[in-house]
Amino acid sequence: MNNLEEYIRENAARLDTALTPESAEEMFLLRWKAGQKSRTRRIFFYCLSVAAAVALLAVLPWKYFNNSPNAVYSRYLASVADAWEVVGENEEAAQMLSSLTYEAVPLADQLPEDLSPREQAEILNAYYGELLEGVNKIVKTIK
Numbered sequence: 001m002n003n004l005e006e007y008i009r010e011n012a013a014r015l016d017t018a019l020t021p022e023s024a025e026e027m028f029l030l031r032w033k034a035g036q037k038s039r040t041r042r043i044f045f046y047c048l049s050v051a052a053a054v055a056l057l058a059v060l061p062w063k064y065f066n067n068s069p070n071a072v073y074s075r076y077l078a079s080v081a082d083a084w085e086v087v088g089e090n091e092e093a094a095q096m097l098s099s100l101t102y103e104a105v106p107l108a109d110q111l112p113e114d115l116s117p118r119e120q121a122e123i124l125n126a127y128y129g130e131l132l133e134g135v136n137k138i139v140k141t142i143k
Contacts, residue, residue, distance in 0.1 A: 069120040073108040076128040083135045086142055093142050100134050 008015065080101050087093045107127055111120045 067121045067125075068117050069108055069111070069124055072121050072124040072128065073106065076124075076132065079132055080135060083139050086139050090142055093138055097135065097138055100131060100138070 080097075083097060083101075084094075087097050108120075108124060111123060115123075
């Protein structure tokens with residue numbers, strides 16, 4: 001690096017007055033435009049791939065993600081807990097909510113173990129889905 005700096009210092013006057021070849025500007029512009037085209041093309045394909053990923057996620061049903069029996073039951077319990085917060089001290093609504101959601105033994109614990117986790121999750125989705133429809137009606141009535 002020192003040699004280059006010395007060379008530039010020694011030949012500064014000559015380098016300042018040196019003219020570039022006539023074709024250098026044209027070559028530079030051609031290379032610049034080619035780089036711009038490839039950059040534009042990269043940005044286009046990047047945006048296209050992002051749009052495709054978003055479309056794919058929007059099309060796929062969310063029930064295929066994290067669809068284990070425990071996850072289904074946890075989502076149900078979270079929805080019921082949210083409903084209890086809305087019900088608050090409304091005794092009639094609390095009684096309806098309690099009678100609808102009370103389980104001495106949760107269905108998740110009663111399912112046969114010979115069923116696959118996917119089959120167990122489907123059964124729990126159907127059962128707790130119907131219960132959550134009733135819970136949502138109670139919440140809508142209160143609101």
